[in-house]
Amino acid sequence: MVMTEIIIRPVLTKADMKAFVDLPYRLYADNPHWVPPLKDEVYGLITPGKNPWFEHGEAEFFLAERGGQIVGRISAHIDHLALQQPAEQGMGLGCGNWGLFEAENGDVAALLIERAEAALRAKGMTRSLGPISLAMWDEPGLLVEGFDESPVVMMGYNHPAYADWVLAAGYVGVQDLLTYDLPIDKGLPELSSRIVAMGERSDKIRIRRVDKSRFDEEAALLLSILNDAWSDNWGFVPFTDSEIAYAGKKLKPIVFEDLIRVAEVDGEPVAFMMTIPDLNEKLKDFGGSLWPFNWAKLLWWLRKPKVRTMRVPLMGVVKKLQSTRMASQLAFMLVEYIRRDSVSKFGAVRGDFGWVLASNGPMRSVGEAVGGTVNKVYRIYEKQL
Structure with a gap:
């Protein structure tokens, strides 16, 4: 039997x-847990001029083709702000x-990853880190x-075999x-509830809703806290002003004042938590359009x-308070205040909290x-090139 050549x-x-953009819709057509992303969103992600990431990043995109059919895809990209971060x-x-990796089988995967590595080497890169999309x-x-349930909004899903294919290409896991x-429908554990009650008796602490009538100002505040709070985290790359404006525009339709809270201490905003309804519950049947x-x-x-599920995509406490009792107390208070409204006003019964770096002990402690x-x-995963 003659095997048809795979062309990258x-x-x-x-x-x-x-x-x-279309390839995943074929690869996952029979997978009940995959949620088709809105195609307009995918186009926006990978198109210079639409996604402000391209103001500090450059990307090449590749297709794998066999016998006239597209059987894989991958991006190779460099974020020039990421290059400035501490190694x-x-x-x-x-x-x-x-990133943006999809493949029909292991042979296709190997050729795609090899091609992406070659593109990175050609730009002078000495290490490959992925998948990161973008x-x-x-x-x-x-x-x-966690393959047995659908992902929540803004989280990915892929075939279980992909991990083996990446390992076969010489990669090792570097961060989970x-x-x-x-x-969330039955309240927090007793100890957490007691800490919340103590915070509610403090004159120093105020937990407030965001004001959607001042949306641009509030979005800038939240993301400035985030840039400070996450600045020492693994993989951190700061939001630019353009990205803050872009994120605010995308998030505005799904922002609800009851679900985003800011914590103030002595009048200073020092922490926040953003929660959004799991749009994937609705988008799952839209077919990407x-x-x-x-x-x-x-x-x-x-x-x-x-909705059944609320997702917490972003949460942060300013660096100067991290590793203090106050930070934990504010985190518990933000969780509890939003939990109450998620249940009473939106009918939610569960939350999806993350992602959280496996190396971030304090945030893992909050989750538990x-x-x-x-x-x-x-x-x-990473690999030296």
Whole structure:
């Protein structure tokens, strides 16, 4: 039997770009746990001029083709802000990335990863880190545990075999990202509840809702806290002003004042927690498109969404308070205040908390202390080039 040759070629045309975006819809067509992303969102992610990441990053995209059919895809990209970060935090000089990885089989995977590595070497990179698609703030990591349920919004899903294919290409795991499943309909554990009650008696602490009428100002505040809070974290790359504005525009339709809280100490904003309804519960049946009528369904649903799951994608406490009792107390208070409204106003029964770096002991402690258990593990791999 003659095997048809696998060709790896760059994305050059609109037809290539369409094939790149469309591929997962074929590969996961029979997988009940995969949630089709909105294609417009994917196009926005990978298109210079739409995604402000390209103001400090550059990317090449590749397709694998066999017998006239697209059987794989990958990106090879460099974030010039990431190159400026300390090497001990995961990025640093010489560190390139690959991501947006999909492959029909191990042979295809090997050729795609090899091509991405060659592209990074050609740009002077000496280390390859992936999958990161395209930034740590997008969909980082390869799912390695938790295949038996759908991901929540803004988290990825992939075939279980991918991990073996990446290892076969000479990679080793360098960091795990954890998500926590948290039952929220019955309150927090007793100890956490007592800490919340103590905080509620303090004159120094105020937990407030965000003011959506001042949305741009509030978004800038939250992301400035985030840039400070996460600055020592593994893989951290700061949000730019353009990215803050872009993130705010994308998040505004799914922002609810009851679900985003800011903690102030003596009038100074020092912590926040952002929670969003799990849109994947609604998007799962949309087939990746809002047309012709899904946009109306989504807008109607967003007027007063009822969901089973709330996702906590972002949470942060300013660096000067980290590792203090106050930081833990504020975290528990933010969780509890949002938990109450998530249950009473949105009908939620569970939360999905993360991702959390496996190396971030304090945040893992918060996840466990409020009753969470790890339900998914995403892994980032590295290789010297």
